[in-house]
Amino acid sequence: MASTTKLNSHPRILVVDDEPGMRKYLGTLLELEGYDVETADSGEQAVERLQHGAQPDLVLLDMMMPGIDGLQTIEQLRKTRSDLKVIMLSCVSDTRKVVQAVRMGAYDYLHKPFKKAELDALIRNCLQSSPVISPASDEPQDTEEFTHLSEDTSFIVRSPEMRRIREQAAVVAKYDVPVLLLGESGTGKEVLALFLHRFSARANRPFMKVNCAAVPSELLESELFGYEAGAFTGATKAKPGKFEQCNGGTLLLDEIGEMPAALQAKMLHVLQDGQFSRLGSRSMTTKVDVRILAATNIDISQAIATKQLRQDLYYRLNGFSLHLPPLRDRKEEIPVLLKHFIAQYADRFARPTLEVSPNLLQACIRYPWPGNLRELENFAKRFVILGDEKAALADLQASDCAAADSQSDAGLKSLARSVKNVAEAEAIARALQQTNWHRQKAAALLQISYKALLYKIRQYELQPPPRATGIANAARTG
Numbered sequence: 411m412a413s414t415t416k417l418n419s420h421p422r423i424l425v426v427d428d429e430p431g432m433r434k435y436l437g438t439l440l441e442l443e444g445y446d447v448e449t450a451d452s453g454e455q456a457v458e459r460l461q462h463g464a465q466p467d468l469v470l471l472d473m474m475m476p477g478i479d480g481l482q483t484i485e486q487l488r489k490t491r492s493d494l495k496v497i498m499l500s501c502v503s504d505t506r507k508v509v510q511a512v513r514m515g516a517y518d519y520l521h522k523p524f525k526k527a528e529l530d531a532l533i534r535n536c537l538q539s540s541p542v543i544s545p546a547s548d549e550p551q552d553t554e555e556f557t558h559l560s561e562d563t564s565f566i567v568r569s570p571e572m573r574r575i576r577e578q579a580a581v582v583a584k585y586d587v588p589v590l591l592l593g594e595s596g597t598g599k600e601v602l603a604l605f606l607h608r609f610s611a612r613a614n615r616p617f618m619k620v621n622c623a624a625v626p627s628e629l630l631e632s633e634l635f636g637y638e639a640g641a642f643t644g645a646t647k648a649k650p651g652k653f654e655q656c657n658g659g660t661l662l663l664d665e666i667g668e669m670p671a672a673l674q675a676k677m678l679h680v681l682q683d684g685q686f687s688r689l690g691s692r693s694m695t696t697k698v699d700v701r702i703l704a705a706t707n708i709d710i711s712q713a714i715a716t717k718q719l720r721q722d723l724y725y726r727l728n729g730f731s732l733h734l735p736p737l738r739d740r741k742e743e744i745p746v747l748l749k750h751f752i753a754q755y756a757d758r759f760a761r762p763t764l765e766v767s768p769n770l771l772q773a774c775i776r777y778p779w780p781g782n783l784r785e786l787e788n789f790a791k792r793f794v795i796l797g798d799e800k801a802a803l804a805d806l807q808a809s810d811c812a813a814a815d816s817q818s819d820a821g822l823k824s825l826a827r828s829v830k831n832v833a834e835a836e837a838i839a840r841a842l843q844q845t846n847w848h849r850q851k852a853a854a855l856l857q858i859s860y861k862a863l864l865y866k867i868r869q870y871e872l873q874p875p876p877r878a879t880g881i882a883n884a885a886r887t888g
Contacts, residue, residue: 422446424466426456428475453483460490473500505585565605569740583609587729591705596784597734599705607660615659623665632689641690660701667708671869674720716831717870737779751790835870847874
């Protein structure tokens with residue numbers, strides 16, 4: 411006997427829309443699919459329903475309503491029930507409001523008019539405890555835990571927090587806003603960036619990465635923006651930078667906090683108008699259409715306070731932010747990640763796929779993994795190559811001891827860097843004040859080169875007082 415199995419016996423859906431025709435249409439459509447449907451004609455009525463005991467499994471919420479709008483409504487609904495699932499509906503495509511709704515906890519967003527199949531799929535995924543997500547190009551091997559992104563890259567989730575991040579990323583990917591990826595080194599920020607690219611309308615265009623910490627500061631500008639012939643010694647012909655090569659696609663700026671302050675200012679202008687000039691260009695500007703993703707493992711508030719990161723650039727990059735938790739805070743993912751890495755390297759090295767004993771698995775779960783996924787991947791690689799469980803256990807024990815020894819040093823180093831930056835900025839400011847902002851005299855007083863002083867002034871965004879401006883301008887050529 412054939413039968414249709416629902417996610418629950420009769421999932422309950424609350425439709426909130428001020429248009430009677432839309433409420434009736436959605437109510438009829440959903441009841442035919444076997445859902446229990448309630449309707450509300452305003453945000454106020456929807457909030458009142460929940461406060462008086464209504465328990466919908468899902469809310470379909472119109473964005474534009476008189477009285478309290480969709481954003482105000484979702485805020486109040488989630489104060490009443492923090493786990494409530496909400497899908498936003500609107501006939502107006504406003505990227506800023508979509509991003510804000512996702513930040514406030516909306517599961518997804520559907521643009522009116524929509525197809526019935528789109529609504530059905532969205533409701534089905536939302537009501538499932540672990541939605542299966544498929545990128546722009548269909549990948550049949552995707553499962554609830556694995557989202558295949560490239561030949562050797564998958565986005566793997568098991569913990570509730572990572573499922574939430576995946577759901578948010580799948581929504582934000584569709585909207586052309588910058589995304590800031592935060593988290594410790596090795597937590598998978600580059601994989602998440604690729605996920606965002608694959609789910610976007612740019613999925614079939616280039617995806618490129620620039621590591622701002624790996625490229626020398628004097629070469630980073632030409633790497634990003636290119637250069638003209640004769641721009642510097644050895645530049646015999648013009649070369650496009652990553653922005654031009656990535657036109658139409660997605661560019662990941664990894665370790666954005668390591669970008670020099672002067673280049674951050676130029677980056678800000680590029681993000682504002684999409685135009686730049688190649689290094690050595692005297693007049694021609696280039697216009698590009700590139701989506702920017704930025705990643706960093708620094709403490710943002712500290713970096714802004716110490717002038718390591720421009721505050722205005724941070725606000726421009728932070729169209730939406732996703733924070734990846736360290737592996738030690740999502741230990742339920744260690745077994746599936748370990749199994750994945752072992753299978754991956756066994757296939758790459760033509761080695762047998764090794765079984766992980768309960769003893770080794772428990773040791774992996776107990777270990778804190780300070781290097782996060784990158785450390786776990788390297789551990790799996792060594793295990794596949796050596797094929798020796800005893801050596802693997804000894805490796806974990808040795809690493810655990812080393813991690814314990816270095817953990818106390820890490821905080822001291824971070825504090826030392828912060829104190830050093832503050833002290834250096836204060837010393838430079840004093841020298842400039844003593845010399846009435848005569849930069850050459852200040853450089854001599856500090857016993858550093860004139861060029862180094864100019865760089866430090868830009869880095870710490872030091873500004874002369876109004877009375878010293880004329881003197882400072884004169885000192886530039888003095």
